Amino acid sequence: xxxxxxxxxxxxxxxxxxxxxxxxxxxxxxxxxxxxxxxxxxxxxxxxxxxxxxxxxxxxxxxxxxxxxxxxxxxxxxxxxxxxxxxxxxxxxxxxxxxxxxxxxxxxxxxxxxxxxxxxxxxxxxxxxxx
Numbered sequence: 001x002x003x004x005x006x007x008x009x010x011x012x013x014x015x016x017x018x019x020x021x022x023x024x025x026x027x028x029x030x031x032x033x034x035x036x037x038x039x040x041x042x043x044x045x046x047x048x049x050x051x052x053x054x055x056x057x058x059x060x061x062x063x064x065x066x067x068x069x070x071x072x073x074x075x076x077x078x079x080x081x082x083x084x085x086x087x088x089x090x091x092x093x094x095x096x097x098x099x100x101x102x103x104x105x106x107x108x109x110x111x112x113x114x115x116x117x118x119x120x121x122x123x124x125x126x127x128x129x130x131x
Contacts, residue, residue, distance in 0.1 A: 006030050008044050016128045025051055033119050034131040041115035047072075051110070053103040055080075058116040058123060063096040065114030072110055077101040 006012075012028025031042040045065075055077045069090050076084040078101065088094060094114065096102050104112075116123065124130075 004035065006035075012044055013129070029124075029129060030113075032115070032124065032129070032131075033121060034124075034129065037119060039119075040117050041119040042113055043115040045110070045112045045114075047106040047110045047112075049106055049108050049110075051104075051106040053105070055101050055103045056123065057099055057101045058096075058120045059099050061098055061116040061118050061120055063094075063100075063102070063114070063116045065094040065112045067092045067094065068111040068113060070106060070108045070110030072104055072106040072108070075103045075105065077103070 008028060008030065012030050013032070013034055015027040015029060025047045026045075028044040029041075030044055031037045031040060033041075047070075051072075055075070067088050067090050071087070071089045073088060074086040074094060074096070075082055076086065094104075094112070
């Protein structure tokens with residue numbers, strides 16, 4: 001099928017072994033290799049206030065996100081040490097260069113859509129996603 005219209009509630013694949021999420025938080029894979037995507041990915045991330053993501057990187061792709069609601073900050077890491085905090089709010093676009101170790105923290109309830117482009121197969125496997 002050349003065109004797909006996806007509904008977050010109906011069509012999202014919940015990341016089964018993703019980062020430890022507080023109650024009420026979720027990561028759903030919407031556009032990813034599991035539906036045949038090879039050049040782009042888009043995930044729906046909903047986090048309660050207090051969420052702290054696991055530092056990670058995408059060696060071969062840009063990571064982008066659009067903040068739909070909430071506030072927080074991105075943390076940039078180097079050799080396991082925090083080197084910068086980048087605050088964000090609803091309406092901001094997040095961009096992380098390939099190979100940059102990063103994580104995010106939700107200071108309020110947060111909704112972000114985005115993901116690594118191209119998709120990062122190793123990241124999906126790391127969190128138990130197969131296709």
